[in-house]
Amino acid sequence: MDERRVGSLSFRIDYSQPIYEQIVQQFQSSVVKGEIERGSKIPSVRELAQALHVxxxxxxxxxxxxxxxxxTETRRGQGTFITSSQEQIEQLRTKLADVAIQQFMQRMSDLGYSKRDILRLIEANERDEER
Amino acid sequence: MDERRVGSLSFRIDYSQPIYEQIVQQFQSSVVKGEIERGSKIPSVRELAQALHVxxxxxxxxxxxxxxxxxTETRRGQGTFITSSQEQIEQLRTKLADVAIQQFMQRMSDLGYSKRDILRLIEANERDEER
DNA sequence: AGCGGTGTATCACATGTTATGATACACCCA
DNA sequence: TGGGTGTATCATAACATGTGATACACCGCT
Incomplete structure (x- = not known):
């Protein structure tokens, strides 16, 4: 678990996925979960690059x-900021969740699982309860 | 959608994903849903290639x-056959579903959804009921 | 033994994605 | 004006994916 910190943020990067996508996803998570305040400034391109060794x-x-x-909103010469619109964030969160659900349901359907099967499997799924 | 048939099989190939993965997934689906009998022979490499234009x-x-x-089991000089082991197929189905579930749950957790939230969203999800 | 249909291996080549490394420019604020 | 921003553009490399072609290995059948 190669963890890298920059300011109050923490990043975990591996090679299973494009690095830039992992960066995006970790910002999405942090914002959506309220770990980064809306409107706040995030590290500069150069600073984060140095911290992540990319x-x-x-x-x-x-x-x-x-x-x-x-x-985010970027202001040339000033930096990059998390959007200050709570609505924007909520919309994004909903949209990302919807995409995840549709893909998942399609995949499970392709494997021959009904909605009832899926609900049962998820209820039985124990794993990340401690997170 | 561009559908190609070979024998009793039907394939739908697009460019959103590697072709070889789509082929794998469509065989997985067909077998797991019982659309292809276990032990049966599937098209030869050359035959399927010609049918799919790859x-x-x-x-x-x-x-x-x-x-x-x-x-599958491949027999040089004879062809490629779906495994005849029902257990093998069941194991594969379970494993693929488990991977899908774990990934999905992780993603939703990253987006700040609890298990209860997820169950609710899936119950509300109407989409492929007509399939 | 030979033929035809199988899977398999190995080239060369092209394209697109991802990432690096470097340089230069545009913008903003103190 | 200087220093920190984002931005644009190169060249380069590695890798995945796909094409096209060729050759080989194996099997069953006649």
């Missing part, structure tokens, strides 16, 4: 995706 | 993955 271009890629999705 | 190498890639996972 190139600024990779962080840039992540930041551009975050802006496209409405998670 | 190169034999791509189909080969898929067939090798299927054998690695235990879904």
């Amino acid at each position: 190139t600024p271009n990779t962080v840039m890629h992540a930041y551009q995706e975050m802006e496209r999705s409405g998670l | 190169t034999p190498n791509t189909v080969m890639h898929a067939y090798q993955e299927m054998e690695r996972s235990g879904l």
